[in-house]
Amino acid sequence: MVWGRREPEPVPGPEAPQTSKGRKKLNLLKKKSPETVREQSSINNFGLYKATFCSNIGSFLFGIALGWSGSVQSSVIEQSFYDFQLSDTDWNLICLLLILGAALWCVPAGFLVRYIGCRRTILLQLLPNTVGWFLTIFAKSVSMVYAGRFFLGMCGGAHCVAVPIYSAEISTIKKRGAMGVLFHGSCLFGVIYSFTMNLFLDVWIANLLNLGLVTLALLQILMPESPAYYVDRGNIPQAEASLRYLRGKHYDTRRELDNLMLEPTPSEQDVRQGPMRGFKYKKVRRSLSRALVLAVLQKLRGAMIFVFYTPSVLECLKMQRCIGILLCVAVFIGFAICFLLVDRVGRRPLLIISSAINFFVSVFLGLYFQIWLPMETVVLPWIALLCIGLFVGSYASGVGTLTWLLNVELLVRNMRPVGCAIIAASNWTTAFVVILWFSSHTMSCQPYIFLLFAIIALIILLYTLVYIPETMNLSSSKIQQRLGGIMNSPNIVTITSSSDSSLA
Template sequence: MDYTNGMQSTSSLNFVSETTPLLSEASTSSTSSKMPEKNIGISQQTLVSRGGESVNKARKVPQYVAGLASTLGALAAGMVLGWTSPAGENGIELDKQYNIRIDDEQFAWIGSIFNLGAAAICVPIGIICDKIGRKKAMLLLTIPFTIGWLLIIFSSSVKMFYIGRFILGVSGGAFCVTAPMYTAEIAESSIRGTLGSYFQLMLTVGILMTYTLGTFMSMRVLSIVSAIVPLVFCAVFIMMPETPVYLLKKGQINSARSSYRWLRGSTYDIEPEMTAQNEALAEANRNTISFLSAIKTKAARRGLIIAFGLMTVQQLSGVNAIIFYSGKIFKSAGANMDPNLQTVIVGIMQVVAVFISTLIVDRLGRRVLLLVSSAFMCISAFTMGFYFNLQSNGTDVSSISWVPLVAICLFIVLFSIGFGPIPWMMMGEIFSPQIKGIAGSSACLFNWIMAFFVTKFYSNFESSFGSDRTFWIFSFICALGFVFVFLIVPETKGKTLEEIQCELSGEPITTTTQNNNSNSNSKM
């Protein structure tokens, strides 16, 4: 999600005028050269030769370094997400190792309260980032991360687990907003998609690390290792620059120039990019209208229906219940393989699937992947329900004990390719800049609240309806998701914002719109 469009600073109105002296300095420098030059523009100035080769090419390595450094926070957040799985069925490992009596209801709160912490911060963190900067906000998150893990490590009561998990939810949820925001603002357009995909990838790597370490570490030692990761992030990320976009929004021209030089390399002429960014910020301010006016349009209303509908299916599909309680699910299924090993396999499949998703999402399209994802998630959840139904009716399932692992792996893989990343991706595509900030914040809040209900009441549903009916409910929701995507969700691949807005509002794409889009594409 991109909160920056909804939180423009008034100081950015002065950016274009402040850029003028920068261009004048560049022109003065070039005219003082021994070689005579006439009508030298910015694009020509950038063609500096060294040894016959053009050096007007930004370095990619510093951008990758900064992007990966920022996503270490996502790694930390992923370890928080996966922490409850090694805790065993109903938190039995916590009970043994901490000598604290934890019943089913209390463990459900320990697993789910993380989501409430994330929901509480997803709106304020956007404001904080706009006030103090992306880098400072992310570094400050090390504090709640550390406090949360210390409460977990030294817990002497269930309440300490509650408080620790809630605080970890605040820090982990905040990273789900700040890390994508940071990578989007530091990267060139040619690698922005790749850097943006690192967040989801590192999140799943964090979950996999927790699954793996939890097979041979005690919960307390696992918590200590998890607490070290945010500190490593802080030590690495403190050396990274603030985003040049934020600095330009605040009118800090010289600092923005230094940030661009760090990210693009000393031989790269940053002035054209700074000028373009200044003009984009100024244009956004000129076109700003009130949220209430923007939300009344048909395109905005339909966009909200699509966003909230996709988020509902994403969470009610049961994915968080599977991630949080995978060990418990495999143990209940009575599979021959060690439940912890099966959980690790699920984590590996999730990482692989997210990586595959980054390669194919711009080739196959959003809508196709959502349809395929929901269809196979439906089949997988139904298969799990059918397996548990056979088990509960006394049928010998030893010959098909492999079914739970295959079904859940298929579910996780297809979720990670479709309904995992695409709803978040589409939120940046279906909303106009005037409502993107607030609409994105609202959808984020809604998503975390839905995640809380699923993780909190999964055990209650399982106890009341049985594992078979619980998974059949998940299957039914995935089927509804397929119908929802088929009837309502448009394809956004390869379309400009203006084309998407026309489609959402039911208006035909005019010749003027197509000409404007081709003109804007030719300038890119």
């Protein structure tokens, strides 16, 4: 395998003063550079979009499994969907085992990504996903339901690790944000689909449709492996073929391959020899801890409570179950805002604005439960519904979606499989604790739950202002430099992914 030589970056000297006309002329020359025009005109992102779509099929199926917990609760318990009877305690365990499966399978999935690649890791989830739905639908005992939900959770945990990494490694730097947030968007669409189908269809029909949708995962065979995976293993022809699939057959792959084949520094060599060796570098520990805190705060925001216990929340608000459709619309709008703006205004502004909105809305909902709900007025329930919509919409446009993107962007490439696995495992372990706490207390109609959410939103706002850098349109090495401290040392890991080397 031939490595390129890493040239030291020139030290910038004092810039000559430029007039506004001079700056405009320079920008115009840059925009009209023949090399830039030729490179951008040769890129065809259809392959990138197709690969991103296929990789997120499993995320969509996991969203359906999540939404199933809250959408069929009354049908399963009250209408005896199964031949056996389920108690409220059994249902709480069914919800918890899905999350527990996700939490326990994240770390093994991270090692699978490191050694066999994202594509194979995603494809391996097809079998347990099918088994999980079969056990859930055709269960003859509560133990079969438990096992089915646990298998579905395992598949979800694997996708939480593999899909964000895969999206970052196949995307161009200018599309990395939009392609990265589609992971959480696919989960949200799965939840919305599950709620909608179970609202209008019989549970049996909806479940059979869910089982049929699992066959969509066969399309994942069409995905290419990421170019970075092939380069790390010395398979340059396959890396070039993958790039041509993702960027178009007329794309000049030399620039990206040169960046991926840079001669590794001693610290990079050390990280490549073992996944745990990276933790001895302060830079790795710092970036991991920042992403880890954000992931824990995401689940403390209580999104899983709304997913699993939506009927209970609407009942507390004295609203009909069909009102949940309006909440689905709010979630869709929130995600659409994030998708459209993440590569235009950046990650930090979206996190800050959405957290601020969420804080004020949570305070109002806490006061509503405490003061105005007993009044039984006509206007206030609709104001509360609007605030609930802002609550879930701001979550979808901010920390809910961007956390999975930042988990990958804040870590250097060779540390992503293990680092993202640890972050995802901590994320779902936090969700397990939150659901366990919520299910063991009568908190759904208490004002304290929303006041607690307000505190978490304020913490996320302050944490973003202090610790989260802007990552839009930045390479991995430049993101590490923005984190400060020892990361500016010349011996740091500065691995450049394929998304860092293409500006299209």
